Amino acid sequence: MMANTTSTFVNGLARISEEPQCRPQHDIFATVLSVGLILGLLASYIPQHYRIIHKGSSEGFSPWFLLLGSTSSAAGMLNLYTLQWGIIKCCRVLSAWNCIESLGAIIQVTIQWSMFSFVFILYLIYYPTYLKFEKVPSPPSLMPHQTNVKTNEWRMSIVLAWATLAHFVFSAATTLFLLLSTAPQPATPEHPSPDPTRQISLWATFLGVTSAALAVIQYAPQLVHTYRAKLVGAISIPMMCIQSPGAAVMVVSIALREGTNWTSWAMYAASGIMQGSLLIMCLFWKARQRRLGIDDFGVPVSHLEQAVAEAESDSILSPDRRIEEAEQLEASEETPLLAGGAEDNEPKKKTGWFGSLWKR
Structure with missing residues (x-):
């Protein structure tokens, strides 16, 4: 019996020693990835911000694309905050550098969300004036005059902007409430546990799955909008050239972080694939614009x-x-000065469906 008691006591000590504690994370590879991604995010979004401001127009963006992108990135950011809440609490017992190193993934997704949301803000500020209002004639019974009314797209843009703000406030408030009300209290102030409770894990999973689903459908309205316009508009091709391959690096960087799971990086994988499709379409229209x-x-x-x-x-x-x-x-410009010349006898070239699409 003494042997069994001793064995149980030793096993208990082993389990205690294996419990997650606050400890500095010194993953050089993950840190380098995080720094590179942060610089890449800034380098990719700043040209987009500058392009809208410099052109003085946000024409070419779909408001649904911006709504879905803002809500998707917000959900992905809050997912990571939820899963790594224990690591955030560990910052009170870690040095400043160790805290920053541990929160590399959180810093990444926060910058990504803020930079994309700023695109939505610029979209509203620099929305073309001639697309905001349309003139509607007065009824025949009144004196003839025209009244300026908001266009359907501008009215929709305002509604979607408020919906984006409401989504963020609700999601952030719910996350904060769950973290403060159900998060496990640390056993000792020196060693708080970074493990989330089951309720918090379920909320984090919901945020991650929602973020990935929104990312999948995020680019659908923008792809349709760009295809119908047959113009690049205010979309920045250099931004997409950086972000499309950068999405793969983002996935690896988040997956290497402690406390994360597939729900934390699924959104960035889906966004990278869809953004690559939009990039190909914009390159096609860019070549067509140059020809026209x-x-x-x-x-x-x-x-x-x-x-x-x-x-x-x-x-x-x-x-x-x-x-x-x-x-x-x-x-x-291609029509000859004298009609009915020798060119009339030349057979017409068949362009096919691809050539017709190019000509459209």
Whole structure:
């Protein structure tokens, strides 16, 4: 019996010693990845911010894309805060550098969320004025005049912006309530346990799955919007060139961190795949714009097309109308001066469905 008691006591001590405690994390590889990702995030988003501000227009963005992206990144950020809440509490017993090193993944996702949300803010600030309002004629019974009313897309953008803010406030408040009310109290102030409770783990899983699901459908409206516009608009291609491969690095960096699981990095994997698809489409439209002689917003850039733009400066053309004008000018430049020449006898080339898409 004495032997059994001694064995039980030793096993108990072993379990206690194996319990997670606050300890410094010195993973050089993970730290280098985090620093590189933080610099990459800043380098990728700053050109997008500058592009919107410099052009003075956010035309080309889908408000649904910005809503889904903001809510997805917010849910992913709160997922990591929830899973690593114990590590955050450990900062009170760690040095400043060890705390920063331990919270590398949290710093990454916080910067990513803030930079993307700032794109949404710039979208609202620099939304084109001529797309905000439309003139509606007065009823026949009244004196003839026109009234400016908000367009459907601008009205929707405002509603989606408020929905994004409401989602963040609700998710953040719920996360904070659960962490403060159900988080396990540390056994001793010197050694708080970083393990979350079951309730917190379930909430973190919900946030992670929601974030991944939103990321999957996030790019669907933007892909449709960009395909229909057949213009790059205010979307930054350099940003996507950095972020698309950077998503894979983001996944690895988060997966290496203590306390994370697949729900923490699934959103970034899905976003990388979908963003790569959008990048390919934008590169295709970029080449088409160069062939038609128009810029990213459909404005003519050649001297002949500039004359058309100046002649119609009083009424701003829509993107579809701009493309139509550019195609008509391109066709007129290729038309010979003398009709009915030898070119009439030449057989017409078949372009096929791919050529038709290119011409559209």
